[in-house]
């Protein structure tokens with residue numbers, strides 16, 4: 001059954017993105033390596049960073065593999081990582097740090113709130129051993145868009161390593177990577193760039209990668225080794241997800257055709273505003289009141305007896321797949337509005353939801 005994905009990734013991709021995968025590519029062929037290099041160059045441009053200072057490392061696996069590669073390769077034995085967490089993805093950074101045996105502390109924030117710079121400052125003042133800060137930009141758990149500015153400024157002022165999981169935001173909203181002095185930003189192929197799943201990418205400072213080259217705790221998730229190999233001529237260290245790479249390259253071209261990040265942001269934001277206003281009119285209340293991001297929205301169940309499975313199946317039968325909620329203590333579901341999704345799709349979706357509502361009441 002064909003349906004549109006109203007999820008935070010994988011998401012609905014364009015026909016061309018799917019079509020370019022109909023080719024089998026050799027991994028050490030020059031054309032293929034040139035595609036990898038072009039992807040890395042385009043990502044630097046999208047991030048607005050200078051290639052003398054930053055590089056791009058592509059890493060096999062889903063987004064989490066990229067985050068784990070950064071934590072495992074860049075946090076050294078003398079480091080102390082402060083993790084700001086306001087959702088499941090912040091919590092995943094905690095789990096990874098635990099598994100890797102890192103020295104870390106957690107600033108835990110409720111899912112509906114944003115980490116606050118003054119609290120981070122208090123952590124830093126209280127514990128001068130902290131050397132690095134990690135946080136999520138768009139917390140896909142709730143849909144909140146965390147503000148990076150003030151925490152980034154603190155990290156810069158105190159010369160701390162600043163790591164940002166921008167998985168569900170990079171490419172969909174402008175992020176001033178150099179201005180915020182982000183040391184490592186992680187995102188993946190199947191979110192706002194609108195490619196298909198298979199690899200993550202890390203935009204990182206060359207000097208930090210060089211300086212931390214001996215820290216990697218994993219052979220395959222070693223940022224420095226991957227960087228050194230890839231930087232020679234675009235060859236990945238181990239088998240690369242060739243079809244995903246081709247699709248991603250096409251998706252980057254389409255992002256440029258759309259007008260770049262600012263245009264894509266406007267489309268996502270308009271989708272999101274339309275979704276929230278139509279849903280509110282139908283009686284579904286958004287969970288996030290302040291700092292709602294333009295990518296995904298959590299809605300409360302409209303009543304206690306709300307049957308999510310029946311709702312989900314009805315929407316699926318009518319061409320849309322949504323996401324269950326992820327905020328543990330709240331009964332909610334989520335609707336994403338990124339990917340090849342336009343205002344017509346949102347209008348169609350909310351019509352289907354209106355029909356469902358009528359059907360259930362009768």
Ligand SMILES: *Cc1c(COP(=O)(O)O)cnc(C)c1O
Nearest residue numbers: 062063064089138140165167168
């Ligand atoms: C999607 C996502 C990830 C990575 O999830 P994977 O399933 O490993 O791709 C990490 N952080 C955030 C905020 C995400 O939205």
